[in-house]
Amino acid sequence: MSLTKDIYRAFKTLRKEHAFVPAKPIGGSRHAALSRLEEDDILVSLVALEETDEMATVDLWITPMDVPDGALDRLNVGYRIWIGAEVMPVNEEFLEGCEARVIALLPSVGALIPPLRQELKKPPIRTLKWKVFQHQEELRRLVLELAVQKQAGAATTLEKAVAYAGGKMILREFSEECERISSEILKRGVLSNGAAKFYEGDLERVTHTMYRALFAWGLGELSRRLQ
Incomplete structure (x- = not known):
């Protein structure tokens, strides 16, 4: 099966x-x-x-x-x-x-x-995964903001996220796009102090988090287009 x-x-x-x-x-x-x-x-x-x-x-x-x-x-x-x-x-x-x-x-x-939103504001359990998720959310917001501003090719990044989430793009190609937009964000110095300290300029780690942020957003966007 x-x-x-x-x-x-x-x-x-x-x-x-x-x-x-x-x-x-x-x-x-x-x-x-x-x-x-x-x-x-x-x-x-x-x-x-x-x-x-x-x-x-x-x-x-x-x-x-x-x-x-x-x-x-x-x-x-x-x-x-x-x-x-x-x-x-x-x-x-x-x-x-x-x-x-x-x-x-x-x-x-x-x-x-x-109650979920209350937990998001003040989670009773703060695991390492939770801390990374905060940075994941920040990266998602930054890409969305760049897309609205028509900067850094972020609108294209979002469309590629939708394509990947829908099974229409291979992992390698999407990973390359995640790395590209992550590099742009690091170059612009727009990360919060907490995120900047956490990643210490490590592009590979930022890219890994970016992948999850954009994949999840792509799933949500595919669903939104059906509603």
């Missing part, structure tokens, strides 16, 4: 009627995810994971704008809702049931956004 192939096919109602988009670049035989833009900086993500050769799980996440992969566990901001678990291989009935549960929950997702 390929989680990517089966999940994307089974969750067609979420894709066609609820603006969920497949996170194709991180899809594989053991992991699949779909995301929907709930608010400008909030994603709702459905993550299916083959935890072992014998068990698969499906969870719904309500999080700030981040890539729907295993790192969500370490962010400790946002909410994870258990949807279902089944022994392998899972069947169509199980997947359809998971989709039905998610659709039933969607009208209630908005109730979790105020």
Whole structure:
């Protein structure tokens, strides 16, 4: 079984009627995810994971704008809702049931956004992942600002992020664009003091964070265009 192939096919109602988009670049035989833009900086993500050769799980996440992969566990901001678990291989009935549960929950997702925003202002748990995420958010905002100002080719960067998130650009090409825009930001000296101290001018580290920032934004933008 390929989680990517089966999940994307089974969750067609979420894709066609609820603006969920497949996170194709991180899809594989053991992991699949779909995301929907709930608010400008909030994603709702459905993550299916083959935890072992014998068990698969499906969870719904309500999080700030981040890539729907295993790192969500370490962010400790946002909410994870258990949807279902089944022994392998899972069947169509199980997947359809998971989709039905998610659709039933969607009208209630908005109730979790105020406490999520409160956590964003003052997180009870501050992990290293959380600290890096703050810089990730800063990089996203900087690229968006540059795009509005029509500087540094940032508008092109954003379109490439959409193409990559939609599975229409290869990793190497997108990584090169992340490195290019990261270099521009370092040259301009526009990072906050905290981010500048954290990265110490290390282009590789900035590029790694930029990748996550732009990939997540691209998923959200794809979803926005469907709404």
